[in-house]
Amino acid sequence: xxxxxxxxxxxxxxxxxxxxxxxxxxxxxxxxxxxxxxxxxxxxxxxxxxxxxxxxxxxxxxxxxxxxxxxxxxxxxxxxxxxxxxxxxxxxxxxxxxxxxxxxxxxxxxxxxxxxxxxxxxxxxxxxxxxxxxxxxxxxxxxxxxxxxxxxxxxxxxxxxxxxxxxxxxxxxxxxxxxxxxxxxxxxxxxxxxxxxxxxxxxxxxxxxxxxxxxxxxxxxxxxxxxxxxxxxxxxxxxxxxxxxxxxxxxxxxxxxxxxxxxxxxxxxxxxxxxxxxxxxxxxxxxxxxxxxxxxxxxxxxxxxxxxxxxxxxxxxxxxxxxxxxxxxxxxxxxxxxxxxxxxxxxxx
Amino acid sequence: xxxxxxxxxxxxxxxxxxxxxxxxxxxxxxxxxxxxxxxxxxxxxxxxxxxxxxxxxxxxxxxxxxxxxxxxxxxxxxxxxxxxxxxxxxxxxxxxxxxxxxxxxxxxxxxxxxxxxxxxxxxxxxxxxxxxxxxxxxxxxxxxxxxxxxxxxxxxxxxxxxxxxxxxxxxxxxxxxxxxxxxxxxxxxxxxxxxxxxxxxxxxxxxxxxxxxxxxxxxxxxxxxxxxxxxxxxxxxxxxxxxxxxxxxxxxxxxxxxxxxxxxxxxxxxxxxxxxxxxxxxxxxxxxxxxxxxxxxxxxxxxxxxxxxxxxxxxxxxxxxxxxxxxxxxxxx
Numbered sequence: 001x002x003x004x005x006x007x008x009x010x011x012x013x014x015x016x017x018x019x020x021x022x023x024x025x026x027x028x029x030x031x032x033x034x035x036x037x038x039x040x041x042x043x044x045x046x047x048x049x050x051x052x053x054x055x056x057x058x059x060x061x062x063x064x065x066x067x068x069x070x071x072x073x074x075x076x077x078x079x080x081x082x083x084x085x086x087x088x089x090x091x092x093x094x095x096x097x098x099x100x101x102x103x104x105x106x107x108x109x110x111x112x113x114x115x116x117x118x119x120x121x122x123x124x125x126x127x128x129x130x131x132x133x134x135x136x137x138x139x140x141x142x143x144x145x146x147x148x149x150x151x152x153x154x155x156x157x158x159x160x161x162x163x164x165x166x167x168x169x170x171x172x173x174x175x176x177x178x179x180x181x182x183x184x185x186x187x188x189x190x191x192x193x194x195x196x197x198x199x200x201x202x203x204x205x206x207x208x209x210x211x212x213x214x215x216x217x218x219x220x221x222x223x224x225x226x227x228x229x230x231x232x233x234x235x236x237x238x239x240x241x242x243x244x245x246x247x248x249x250x251x252x253x254x255x256x257x258x259x260x261x262x263x264x265x266x267x268x269x270x271x272x273x274x275x276x277x278x279x280x281x282x283x284x285x286x287x288x289x290x291x292x293x294x295x296x297x298x299x300x301x302x303x304x305x306x307x308x309x310x311x312x313x314x315x316x317x318x319x320x321x322x323x324x325x326x327x328x329x330x331x332x333x334x335x336x337x338x339x340x341x342x343x344x345x346x347x348x349x
Numbered sequence: 350x351x352x353x354x355x356x357x358x359x360x361x362x363x364x365x366x367x368x369x370x371x372x373x374x375x376x377x378x379x380x381x382x383x384x385x386x387x388x389x390x391x392x393x394x395x396x397x398x399x400x401x402x403x404x405x406x407x408x409x410x411x412x413x414x415x416x417x418x419x420x421x422x423x424x425x426x427x428x429x430x431x432x433x434x435x436x437x438x439x440x441x442x443x444x445x446x447x448x449x450x451x452x453x454x455x456x457x458x459x460x461x462x463x464x465x466x467x468x469x470x471x472x473x474x475x476x477x478x479x480x481x482x483x484x485x486x487x488x489x490x491x492x493x494x495x496x497x498x499x500x501x502x503x504x505x506x507x508x509x510x511x512x513x514x515x516x517x518x519x520x521x522x523x524x525x526x527x528x529x530x531x532x533x534x535x536x537x538x539x540x541x542x543x544x545x546x547x548x549x550x551x552x553x554x555x556x557x558x559x560x561x562x563x564x565x566x567x568x569x570x571x572x573x574x575x576x577x578x579x580x581x582x583x584x585x586x587x588x589x590x591x592x593x594x595x596x597x598x599x600x601x602x603x604x605x606x607x608x609x610x611x612x613x614x615x616x617x618x619x620x621x622x623x624x625x626x627x628x629x630x631x632x633x634x635x636x637x638x639x640x641x642x643x644x645x646x647x648x649x650x651x652x653x654x655x656x657x658x659x660x661x662x663x664x665x666x667x668x669x670x671x672x673x674x675x676x677x678x679x680x681x682x
Contacts, residue, residue, distance in 0.1 A: 051574040056599065060573065063598075064566035109374050155409045164680050165409045166587070169613050174374035191600045263594070264561055266613050268587055270409030271559050311563065315570040321555045325530070 027346035030287035031299030033339030037285070038306050040338070041331060045313035052316045059192045065308030066201040067256065068275075069301050072282035073204045074252040076300035077212070078245040079283050082225035082292030083132060083139040085249050087124070087147040089275030094150050095121045095257030096267045097158055100167035109175040118254050124150070125250025129243030151273060158269040171265040183255070184263035197259055201301070204252065208297035221245065226293030282307055285335050287343075306335050392428050395647045398456065399430045400639055401449035405442055405462040405486065406435040411586060411611040412631055416485065418681055419635030420458070427643040439466035446470035456480045456642035461487025461494070462533070468494060480645050484638040485631075486534055488657060497645065498652050500637040502629035502661035504534045507608065508541015510662045511582060511627050515606070516546035520580040523551045524571055524603075528558030528588050535584050538608060542582060552578075561591055568595035572603060583607045586614035586626070593622045610665060615677035618670050629661030632681050 026032055045052040071088060078085055095117050103113030128146055132139045159165060170176060185196045212218040223231035224238045232238045261267055284290060285306055286299025310331040314324055402420050406413035417433055424431035432449065436442045439462070447470055449457055457474055461467055461483050471494045474481045483491045484500040491499040515523055523546065525539035536553075543551040554571050556564045572578055572595060581596065581603050583589040589607035596603050607614065608627045617623040637652065637660070644650040652658055665673055676682040 049574070051570075054573055057570065057573050060566055060569045060598065064562060067562040103374065107374050158409070159414075164411065164612070165414045166411050166611065166613075169616065172376050174376060193598045193600075260561060264590065266587075266590075268409060268411065270407060271561060273559050274557070275560060308566075312566065312570045315554070315567055316574045318574055321527075321553050322530075324555050 024346060027342060030294060030296050031302055032287070032346065033342035034286045034299055034302040034306065034335065036342055037335035037338040038302050038309070041306055041309050041313070041335065045309060045317060049313060049317035052313055055190075056192045057312065057316055059194055061305075061308045061312045062198045063195045064311060065304045066195065066197040067259070068278050068282055068307060069201045069304030070197065070204050071249070071252050071256055071275075071279045072286075072300040072304045073201075073208045073297050074245075074249040075279040076283035076286065076288045076295055076297055077208055077221060078249050079280070079288045079290070079292060080212070080225045080295045081221045081242055081245045082228060083242060083245065084143060084280070085128060085246060086140065086143040086276050087128065087150055088143075088249055088253055088279055089272045089277075090147055090150045090154060091121060091124055091250060091253040091272075092257045092260065092275065093154055093267060093269070093272035094124070095254040096261035097154055097167060097269060099258065100170055100261055100267055101158065101161050103173060104168045104170050105161055107173075110170055110173050110179050111175040113170075114179060114258055117257070118251075121250045121254035121257070122247050125247035125253075126243060128250075129246030132246070133239045133242050147276070154269045154272075165270070166268045167266050169265045170261075176262070179258070180262040183258040183261075200255070201304075205297050205301045212297060217241070217244075222293055278307065281332065285332065285339065287339060307332070310335075391426070393426060393643070393647075395428055395643070397428050397430060398643070398646055399432065399452075399454045400424065400456045400458060400642050401432045401434070401446070401452070401454040402635075402638065403442055403445045403449065403457065403459045404433075404435045405437055405439070405460050407437055408435070412609050415611075415631040415681070416635035419632035419637075420639045421635075422632075422681075423636045423639035423643070427640060429639060429643060431639065439463035443467055443470040447473060450474055450477055450479060454479065455646060456482070458482050458484060458638035458642060460485045461490055461496075464490035464494060471496060480642060482638055482641050482645075484634045491657075498641050498658065500634050500641070500652075500658045500660055502659060503657075504537040505541035505544070507627055507629065507662035508538040508543075509545035510541075511538075511606070511608070512542040512545020512551070514545075514625070514664070515542070515580055515582070516548060518580075520546065520604075521549045522575070522578045523549060523580045523582055524568070524575075524578045525551055525553050526564075526568060526581065526583045526588055526592065527553055527555050528564070528583070528585055530555045538584055556588070558585070558588065561587070564588055565591045565595050565598070568592050569598045572596065572599035572601045576601060578603050581605050585609050586611040589614060589623050589626070590617060593617065610677065610682065612677050612680060615665070615670065615674045615682070618665060618667065619674060621667070625664050625666035627662045628665050628682075630663070633660045 051057055075085060075088055098120050099113040099117035102116055103110045128143055131142045162168060186193050220236045220241045223236045224241045228238050282303035283300045286303030288295030288299060310328055314327045319327060420431055434445045436445055443466055446457060446459060450473060457479055464487050471481055475495055481496050482498045483496045488501060488503050523542060525542055527535045527539060529535060539553050554567060556567045568581060581592045583592050586607060586609050589605055590613055592605045596605060604624050606624050610626045610628055614623060614626060618626060641652045673682050
């Protein structure tokens with residue numbers, strides 16, 4: 001350490017500590033393309049739709065984005081870990097159905113229903129993960145199975161217990177008020193109604209980012225998704241990581257389910273089908289690779305925001321509603337193309 | 350270690366006891382629900398017959414559940430074995446009808462959401478001498494197909510009735526929320542509303558019916574975009590309840606009205622959150638479909654004498670809600 005530097009061969013700069021221009025450093029980040037896409041879509045609707053500029057519209061966009069975004073964080077982590085969960089959409093409905101029916105049928109405090117529902121949700125997540133790592137069958141197929149099973153269970157058990165296809169209204173039961181404050185409260189700031197899910201969304205994103213970037217578990221997730229066998233060879237507990245990721249999805253599915261229940265008081269058993277794709281779409285738009293091992297939690301949030309802005313923006317622009325899905329598709333396609341383009345551009349430079 | 354395990358066990362027991370004693374809700378829940386008396390009235394002594402009901406209902410829909418309950422009530426009363434099946438795709442629905450024929454049923458009750466696709470199956474039933482009645486969907490086509498009777502609501506008439514009432518209440522700008530894009534009956538309702546209020550304007554909004562937060566958010570968005578909207582009309586009860594929240598979110602003054610009812614909606618009409626609902630009496634549709642087949646089989650009667658039997662539209666509002674809410678709590682309205 002006391003050695004003095006003498007003129008040696010010209011120092012070859014190590015590429016890992018090479019100076020990188022700030023712009024490029026930003027552009028090579030996984031969520032860069034989606035960030036640019038989000039800014040463009042925001043600007044587009046800001047110009048096109050008068051009502052998009054109102055603060056209450058922004059609150060509405062954030063609310064809708066948060067109901068997708070909370071789940072998208074867990075789904076993004078799972079995808080970085082190299083797996084899919086197609087049962088995520090209906091698992092949300094399952095969680096709220098279990099809580100509502102248990103509380104109602106046994107006339108229990110709704111918190112008891114919520115806690116039992118948490119246990120059930122985590123068990124489903126564990127089952128998904130366990131089956132995937134034990135059988136080695138792609139998670140796409142395993143969770144397609146649980147997706148269909150849950151869809152059937154949601155309807156059949158609801159019908160069996162309540163004699164109807166929706167749960168009974170639990171808003172007059174003990175504990176509802178306090179649960180609503182946690183899962184579904186809203187504040188009026190002037191004319192703008194802000195929902196608590198937006199706050200929980202931010203908390204989830206921050207926590208997931210910390211987990212991915214600052215902890216050993218984060219490294220394990222990237223390793224397990226990048227190449228499970230090599231990861232296992234260097235001592236990463238791949239099995240535990242993957243099961244944990246599925247349970248993470250299950251936990252946030254439970255949370256989203258509680259929001260659904262406590263903000264709408266009843267739940268229809270057929271809800272949630274198709275939402276699993278929105279979560280995956282949000283993660284992918286946000287730069288998570290379908291092949292695993294690459295992506296960020298912030299990206300999934302930007303992806304959810306793009307979806308939310310487009311969804312509300314089309315309505316706020318007052319375009320013909322018959323074309324709604326078409327416009328939605330175009331916007332999402334543009335966002336993804338932008339994403340790919342930025343990634344290629346940054347990689348070439 | 351053993352001590353530790355025992356401690357865990359004791360803790361679990363205490364927690365369970367605490368939950369059992371303090372975990373109960375003093376309000377609401379099953380205990381508060383009135384012991385629902387079934388609409389039972391003995392059983393007919395006619396020979397047992399088998400009826401197939403084949404609908405285009407999506408699984409888990411509160412409206413269709415009422416139809417099925419009505420059908421079951423009639424079946425119990427008439428000594429009928431009811432075989433219920435449903436498929437959303439018209440081709441699948443036609444297959445189900447043929448399956449029922451192969452099984453040797455004594456009568457078929459079906460919906461004609463897509464009449465053309467059902468034509469062949471209905472003709473087959475006719476050839477086999479199995480009576481067919483239609484309900485809920487197919488008002489304009491049931492006679493052409495040679496179906497015996499029809500029970501339902503004229504959707505565009507129902508829309509017009511709703512539109513006229515909106516106009517008489519002084520509504521100028523109405524938002525019609527379609528929860529299943531491209532559904533013929535739903536489009537007919539919104540078109541009817543438009544015809545019913547020639548003085549005002551009616552705008553449609555397509556939403557995803559299986560995703561409540563997006564329904565809520567879409568209606569909020571529309572109300573923010575156009576604050577002039579003074580009424581929101583939804584085409585199903587759960588969406589009316591979401592619309593009530595949207596109106597509050599948008600800080601608007603728009604009133605919410607709806608087609609069709611369920612238990613929660615009846616409570617909302619009672620509290621005034623939803624002003625009124627158009628009722629097409631789904632329970633009655635299911636009931637009549639089965640009962641009419643029994644009448645035809647056991648006495649040759651034809652309900653409606655070859656004409657449509659209308660089960661709606663009628664209004665449920667503050668005036669008559671008290672009478673209806675009793676049945677809604679039972680889950681039959």
